[in-house]
Amino acid sequence: MQSSISPLQRMAGRTKQPLNRMHGTCEGVPVTKKLIFIVFLLLAAWLSWTLWSTPPASSTTRKLVLTGSSTVAPLAAEIGRRFETLHPDVRVDVQTGGSSRGVNDARAGLADIGMASRALKTSEEDLYSFTIALDGISIIVNRSNPAAALSRQQIIEIYTGAITNWREVGGRDAPITVVNKAEGHSTLELFLHHFGLQNRAVKPQVIIGDNQQGIKTVAGNPNAIGYVSIGSAEYEAGHGTPIKLLPLEGVQASVENVRNGSFPLARPLNLVTQSEPAGIVRDFIEFARSEQVRELVEAQYFVPLAR
Amino acid sequence: MNWSKLNTLFPSRADQPLLWLLRLCALTAATVVLLILTFLVIESRPALRDVGIARFFGDRSWHPTEGEYNFMPMLSGTVYCSLGALLLAVPSGIAAALFSRWYAPASVAGLFRRLIELLAGIPSVVYGLWGLTTLAPLIGRLHAPGTSLLAGILILALMILPTIALTADAALAAVPQAYLRGAAALGLSRWGMISGVALPATRSGIATGILLAAARAMGETMAVLMVCGNVVQYPDSLFDPVRTLTANIALEMAYAMGDHRAALFVSGLALMLLMLAMVGAAGLLSRGRRYA
Numbered sequence: 001m002q003s004s005i006s007p008l009q010r011m012a013g014r015t016k017q018p019l020n021r022m023h024g025t026c027e028g029v030p031v032t033k034k035l036i037f038i039v040f041l042l043l044a045a046w047l048s049w050t051l052w053s054t055p056p057a058s059s060t061t062r063k064l065v066l067t068g069s070s071t072v073a074p075l076a077a078e079i080g081r082r083f084e085t086l087h088p089d090v091r092v093d094v095q096t097g098g099s100s101r102g103v104n105d106a107r108a109g110l111a112d113i114g115m116a117s118r119a120l121k122t123s124e125e126d127l128y129s130f131t132i133a134l135d136g137i138s139i140i141v142n143r144s145n146p147a148a149a150l151s152r153q154q155i156i157e158i159y160t161g162a163i164t165n166w167r168e169v170g171g172r173d174a175p176i177t178v179v180n181k182a183e184g185h186s187t188l189e190l191f192l193h194h195f196g197l198q199n200r201a202v203k204p205q206v207i208i209g210d211n212q213q214g215i216k217t218v219a220g221n222p223n224a225i226g227y228v229s230i231g232s233a234e235y236e237a238g239h240g241t242p243i244k245l246l247p248l249e250g251v252q253a254s255v256e257n258v259r260n261g262s263f264p265l266a267r268p269l270n271l272v273t274q275s276e277p278a279g280i281v282r283d284f285i286e287f288a289r290s291e292q293v294r295e296l297v298e299a300q301y302f303v304p305l306a307r
Numbered sequence: 308m309n310w311s312k313l314n315t316l317f318p319s320r321a322d323q324p325l326l327w328l329l330r331l332c333a334l335t336a337a338t339v340v341l342l343i344l345t346f347l348v349i350e351s352r353p354a355l356r357d358v359g360i361a362r363f364f365g366d367r368s369w370h371p372t373e374g375e376y377n378f379m380p381m382l383s384g385t386v387y388c389s390l391g392a393l394l395l396a397v398p399s400g401i402a403a404a405l406f407s408r409w410y411a412p413a414s415v416a417g418l419f420r421r422l423i424e425l426l427a428g429i430p431s432v433v434y435g436l437w438g439l440t441t442l443a444p445l446i447g448r449l450h451a452p453g454t455s456l457l458a459g460i461l462i463l464a465l466m467i468l469p470t471i472a473l474t475a476d477a478a479l480a481a482v483p484q485a486y487l488r489g490a491a492a493l494g495l496s497r498w499g500m501i502s503g504v505a506l507p508a509t510r511s512g513i514a515t516g517i518l519l520a521a522a523r524a525m526g527e528t529m530a531v532l533m534v535c536g537n538v539v540q541y542p543d544s545l546f547d548p549v550r551t552l553t554a555n556i557a558l559e560m561a562y563a564m565g566d567h568r569a570a571l572f573v574s575g576l577a578l579m580l581l582m583l584a585m586v587g588a589a590g591l592l593s594r595g596r597r598y599a
Contacts (some may be wrong), residue, residue, distance in 0.1 A: 033325060036325070037324075037325055037328075040325075040328050070561070070562050096564075097564060098564060174451075175451050177447075177451055177452035177453075182537065182558035182559055183370065183371060183372055183558075183559050183562075183567075184371075184372060184559050184561075184562030184563050184564075184567065185562055186562070198373075199370060199372070199373070200368070200370050200373060204538055205451070205452040205454075205536065205538065205548060206452055206454050206536045206537065206538065206548060207536065207537035207538055207539075207548075207550065207558070208537070209532065209537075209557065209558045213439070213532075213533060216436075216439050216440060217439065217443075217454065219440075220439065220440055220443060220444040220447070220453070221443070221444060221447055221451075221452060221453060223451060223452075224452065
């Protein structure tokens, strides 16, 4: 009993005071206190350790600022992290804000590199753009769905609620479950843009966040139709998930067809600069287009460039 | 307590460092909550200023990229999901507590309690995944599309059941033996003892548990995001998809900018205020008679 308390007392500098041994039934309290004390000490030690061990920012650090598309940003951040390990004196700072902000920031010099998930418009052709990957969208249905292909018009009518039964497009007699993406997702924008739709005209039964949720929803519902990144759809379909990628305008939906440019529902992911890149900016762009980041591109379900 | 004779009025000097550490920790916890509130207010101010509070209730729908900000359908989704889950989980949770305390044999009761604790420890994303791959297709066979208000209610009920069962169980365990012996001495049946003595004596404890569970149901994000279908609408039936406020934030925050982003913070602020009101209510209730 006494031994279980004395370490705490010694810590607190109270060893000279005798313990009152008469009340001897509550060992739990001092032990708990001791435990709490030790936990706090460890916490304090850990805190001070982390604070101490963080190296102070070196004055020679070069900062590389990227702003723009939220589609490109996660990939750019991953590439940046790897770039930093190769160039310890460089800090890569990635900020999102949409493709247009990326282009504008690059032009105004607010960012070293802008990120845009689209090709440059004609009014922007004074800038330099470098494609680091491609992004494609595939329409997916459940594998058990007999519908083999849908025309552009049929997809538009399904998504606006004009067609509500698979029978009308060559499937079985069952209501269609339309799966749409949540507002703000770049996949949604590309999809709406390609089919000339307004989001408020779309009549969905399910709204999803990420690609995985879309794939699981379609895999679990034989009458669902959805759209997700081609990379993730092809991967899942090839690994036994019961989904089917529908061809679009006669072109098979595949990573290969996105890469060779024949698949219509696709876009480039670009890095944009104001002037001919030089120095560290050129190093970064070359690195982002190199074979060294290929698995980073694939991990985000984008399509790497053709070699 | 061992040292109580020496320090009934003042903490002993040995306690001083601990006391200050504890004060520091309490202060940190309180500050964090206040900081979060402040942060929410600051982040939602652009929307409150540019859009105005009225439009969050009066716009036609929720299309933030097209300038429509009505989040009432999602508030109703949150309320429907939580109320439905409570309707299912409260009776079954209390029943589970009564069973393990007074009806099950000791060995079964212990095992049962462990199982309920295990249920409480399952991460919500696992519930969500199970709901998306198993529960939603099952409901979909009854009525398409399956991801629906009903799926959300069932998943949430499963998630908050352990909270209710465990708090009710703890409250029942704290009923003084004298009460129960008194009931036995009066010759009450077991159910008479439970309904006439034990449950009234634990009323505030159980109510606190229910409020905690309600708070968890309203704050739950991942699981409802996966099973509710997330269509912004007022549901006409249990089989209609709904979107909750938390799911809305999770779905759109990563890509939101400008007023859209600020509007999401407004909905977060609304949720936080709702939560504060509920926690406040729980505090008031538990201030009543208690036998712990």
